[in-house]
Amino acid sequence: MQDENAQKPLLETPLAGASLAGISSAGTVPTIHPLAEALSSGNRRALAKAITLVESRRADDADKAQELLNAILPFTGKSRRIGITGVPGVGKSTFIEAFGLMLIAEGKKVAVLAIDPSSERTGGSILGDKTRMMELSRSNHSFIRPSPAGQTLGGVARRTRETMLLCEAAGFDIVLVETVGVGQSETAVASMVDFFLVLALAGAGDELQGMKRGIMELADGIAINKAEESNRAAADRAAQHIRNGLHFATPKYDDWQVPVLLCSAVERNGLEEIWKTVMQFAEGNPARITQLRRSQAVRWMREAVNDGLQRLVEREPELRILKHLLEQRVFDEALAPSSAASQFLEALEDAWRKRVE
Numbered sequence: 241m242q243d244e245n246a247q248k249p250l251l252e253t254p255l256a257g258a259s260l261a262g263i264s265s266a267g268t269v270p271t272i273h274p275l276a277e278a279l280s281s282g283n284r285r286a287l288a289k290a291i292t293l294v295e296s297r298r299a300d301d302a303d304k305a306q307e308l309l310n311a312i313l314p315f316t317g318k319s320r321r322i323g324i325t326g327v328p329g330v331g332k333s334t335f336i337e338a339f340g341l342m343l344i345a346e347g348k349k350v351a352v353l354a355i356d357p358s359s360e361r362t363g364g365s366i367l368g369d370k371t372r373m374m375e376l377s378r379s380n381h382s383f384i385r386p387s388p389a390g391q392t393l394g395g396v397a398r399r400t401r402e403t404m405l406l407c408e409a410a411g412f413d414i415v416l417v418e419t420v421g422v423g424q425s426e427t428a429v430a431s432m433v434d435f436f437l438v439l440a441l442a443g444a445g446d447e448l449q450g451m452k453r454g455i456m457e458l459a460d461g462i463a464i465n466k467a468e469e470s471n472r473a474a475a476d477r478a479a480q481h482i483r484n485g486l487h488f489a490t491p492k493y494d495d496w497q498v499p500v501l502l503c504s505a506v507e508r509n510g511l512e513e514i515w516k517t518v519m520q521f522a523e524g525n526p527a528r529i530t531q532l533r534r535s536q537a538v539r540w541m542r543e544a545v546n547d548g549l550q551r552l553v554e555r556e557p558e559l560r561i562l563k564h565l566l567e568q569r570v571f572d573e574a575l576a577p578s579s580a581a582s583q584f585l586e587a588l589e590d591a592w593r594k595r596v597e
């Protein structure tokens with residue numbers, strides 16, 4: 241199919257100078273074309289539109305989304321991706337506002353993606369975040385996208401990864417992903433960023449409140465927030481406490497010792513130090529990021545395959561019913577989970593054989 245858009249000159253954009261062949265060869269839906277182009281010119285409305293497309297649950301949107309992602313893929317990967325987690329109230333949104341503004345003052349473009357597992361239920365926290373990031377959201381060099389959690393964690397994570405790529409194609413140098421320290425969302429976010437920052441609080445001996453063991457092992461850096469002068473001594477103690485605790489955690493990298501820093505998001509103190517740490521992490525060993533991103537890509541693919549397999553099963557009425565019946569029998573304690581699983585897998589294999597033959 242000839243697409244006349246393919247001949248149109250590009251704007252001065254990150255896409256400029258690159259061939260559009262990749263885009264047009266994927267092009268069965270011509271509307272993707274202008275969207276990819278607008279996106280690459282850093283148009284924030286186009287970015288918002290692209291994200292909506294990627295987040296859509298409609299089957300026909302899924303194809304368009306895939307096409308768009310294929311088109312922009314060569315223009316992704318250049319940002320510094322930072323995940324930020326911590327218990328609700330630790331100050332993530334306030335921190336992101338301050339940190340984002342600091343980066344913008346250094347000439348960067350900053351995108352913020354907030355994953356909030358509770359937002360779909362309460363609807364409240366996202367508004368809270370918006371007001372907390374008021375100054376940042378007014379900047380021309382920022383883009384803030386709160387993502388309500390989908391029904392599955394995998395779904396949330398998948399869309400966030402894709403959204404991150406869209407932001408990169410739109411020219412954002414830094415992508416900050418905020419996640420509430422609840423459930424498995426940290427693991428999901430940690431598996432899509434370069435640097436995973438855990439915010440913590442100094443408290444009366446309960447420094448480890450939000451620091452579930454698993455989180456310590458995901459962290460590339462830890463910062464005790466709300467460490468204002470009046471709270472300094474407690475914050476120092478908390479930092480020491482966490483450093484001690486880290487000795488017992490399995491290190492993520494042999495050549496990276498997880499730093500425990502202090503900051504105050506409200507007073508905007510300690511932020512440069514944190515940024516320096518992120519830079520050190522990324523630049524001290526560039527191969528680390530390359531390796532990390534490659535294994536993240538493989539993990540992403542595996543998750544997509546697993547999701548796809550589940551959807552395939554759901555689409556086969558017989559298998560779907562069998563799965564449901566077996567689940568019911570397991571629930572009724574009439575069948576052991578492992579034998580239900582084997583029965584189901586056998587049925588799956590039979591169905592597969594019949595197809596192939």
Ligand SMILES: Nc1nc2c(ncn2[C@@H]2O[C@H](COP(=O)(O)OP(=O)(O)O)[C@@H](O)[C@H]2O)c(=O)[nH]1
Pocket residue numbers: 326327328329330331332333334335372465466467468503504505506507
């Ligand atoms: N004293 C102090 N309060 C802070 C600091 N950072 C955030 N807060 C306050 O802590 C509360 C929760 O902050 P928020 O950013 O919404 O936390 P989140 O739930 O982790 O996103 C708000 O009332 C903030 O004003 C800080 O550095 N120092």
Ligand SMILES: [Mg+2]
Pocket residue numbers: 332333334369418
């Ligand atoms: Mg928040």
